[in-house]
Structures are given as structure tokens and as C-alpha cells.
Amino acid sequence: MTEEALAGARDGDGEAFERLVGLYRHELHLHCYRILGSTADADDLLQETLLAAWRGLAGFEGRASLRSWLYRIATNRCLNALRDARRRVPAEPVPPFEPPEPTRRGEVSWLQPYPDALLTALPDPAPRPETRYQSKEAVELAFIAALQRLPPRQTATLVLRDVLGYSAAEVAEMLGTSETAVKGVLQRARATVGAHRPVVERPAPEAERELPRRFAEAFTADDIEGVLALLTDDAWLAMPPAPHEYHGKAAIGAFLEASAAWRDGRRFHLVPTRANTQPAFTCHLTDRDGRTLHPVGVVVLTLDGDRIGAITRFLDASLPARFRGSRG
The missing domain is CATH 3.10.450.50 (Nuclear Transport Factor 2; Chain: A,)
Incomplete structure (x- = not known):
């Protein structure tokens, strides 16, 4: 981040703002997808995040990195969307034929796939000490589906801690809570995700x-x-x-x-x-x-x-x- 771009963006220069946040656009989109499970919803929440960042740039004091500040905005926008029930849960489609009786009825009907072509545009930063999941397994379909079974705050906490590697103190700051609360929420989230992720053998x-x-x-x-x-x-x-x-x-x-x-x-x-x-x-x-x-x-x-x-x-x-x- 250059001081020149930051100053220009604060003065209303759209091109300077894009230079400032453009490097993070793809990873923020993936972050929203992990929390929401839907590429369509991730599109919308990314735009909301960038608009909120544009409007709130004057309040960015530089105490945290710009990347962390943007992740804080994106995370809380996603949580607000879930709390406000604005997620576009699709209507159950009517089968064009009489299907056999299903084994079970799935709960995560809004799940969508994420194109690998979007992943190639992501930066490949060195993993932080708190990271538990490799970048590949943190986008696999079973992992994303397991995240959707968590309460929203557990989803956000697990992604910030175990996927992005933020510390408990940083996550507490992002979510407006205490480190003790973060640790408790994370423990419950890890147990649920572990129970719902199938163990598979990597193919040759x-x-x-x-x-x-x-x-x-x-x-x-x-x-x-x-x-x-x-x-x-x-x-x-x-x-x-x-x-x-x-x-x-x-x-x-x-x-x-x-x-x-x-x-x-x-x-x-x-x-x-x-x-x-x-x-x-x-x-x-x-x-x-x-x-x-x-x-x-x-x-x-x-x-x-x-x-x-x-x-x-x-x-x-x-x-x-x-x-x-x-x-x-």
C-alpha cells in the first residue's frame, strides 16, 4: 500500500482506490464464498465490502494492515447478510419425474461450486503460524459444505483462525468479542466440521x-x-x-x-x-x-x-x- 494511493483514494480518486484494494479483490471473494457457500452471494457481498471500504476509508487509521481491515469489513458484511436472512436460499425445484425416495434430505440447498479458474488469480502468501488447513483443502466442496452447517459466528471464526491464520486477538478485534469467546467458539466449530467432513484417500x-x-x-x-x-x-x-x-x-x-x-x-x-x-x-x-x-x-x-x-x-x-x- 502506498501513501500516495491511500491519499488519492481518500480524496475520492476511484483509480487510486482500485490500486489500493485491487490486490485483495479475488481473495475477498473467496472469503465471502467460504462463509456463504454461494458464488452468487459472494459476488454481492464482495461489492458490498468494497463499497463499505470506499465509504469508510477516512476511518482507516492504519493500526492494522489494509488487508486485515478489508477482511474485517467482509466478514461482518457476510454475518449481517446471514442474520438479516438476505441470503438467497433457492426454492426447492419440482422434479420433472417421480424420483425414488431419497436416503435423506440435504440441509445445504444453497451450495454452489467455485471455479478453479478464479483460484489461479489468488496470491499465494506464506501460511501464517495459526493456519491449520492447506489452501487446497480449505476450498474443497466437503469443507465448504461443512462450514455451512455451523452457526454464522462459528463459520467466520474458523475461517479467520484456521484458514487465514489470524491470531485469537486479531479475530476478537475483527468480530468485536473477547479472545476467550473466540477460543470457545473455535473449539465447537472444529468439532462440528470434523464430524461432517468425510475422510477420503487422495487419488494417485x-x-x-x-x-x-x-x-x-x-x-x-x-x-x-x-x-x-x-x-x-x-x-x-x-x-x-x-x-x-x-x-x-x-x-x-x-x-x-x-x-x-x-x-x-x-x-x-x-x-x-x-x-x-x-x-x-x-x-x-x-x-x-x-x-x-x-x-x-x-x-x-x-x-x-x-x-x-x-x-x-x-x-x-x-x-x-x-x-x-x-x-x-
């Missing part, structure tokens, strides 16, 4: 390449047995914003059979990409002519060793546009 590089390819071939051919052969015995299929979740090969196979019967010859078309540091596909559905494609969502695979441990189909036709130009 060859499996990382071959499993997504084989899945795409079987899935687009409606080769249900071929898809099931790639899954772990305890695999899950989830479909946000629909709450239906299916556990195990038999339940997943029953859903895939019902879906294929409804499509009546129309096939899925998958384009490789990456989301949340995991193999993914933008998903399109053909017309019966086999040529016209309609975007229908994004599929993210969670690999577990040499098998697929989870399939997350995001049923939102607007999502593929966020991955345009990105390939796995």
Missing part, C-alpha cells in the same frame, strides 16, 4: 486423470452399471438446490435409472472443467435431435483413492456460464 495422479474420463463416458452413454462400477460402496449423490440425496450404489443406481427413463433418449453432454480444486464438468442436455445443447448445471466429483466417493450435481442452468473458457 493417474486416477485423477482416468476416473473423470471414465465417469464422463459412462454417464453420457447412460451406462448406469459403468457409473456404479466407479463408485465406492458408500458413495453419495447430492443435487443442490434439490434436497434429495442418495447413499450407496443401489440408491444412486435407482435414481439414475429414473432420470434416464424420463429423458427418453436425450443424453447429457459433459465438458471437463474443475471446481473447488476437484474434477468437474459443465453439464448440458441434448434435444432429441442430438445436436442442440441446453445448459443444465455442473457436476463435481469427489475422488476417494481409485474410486469416486461423491457426485454433486448442481441443478442450476446458470452455472455453466461461470466456467466458460475453463477446462480440466
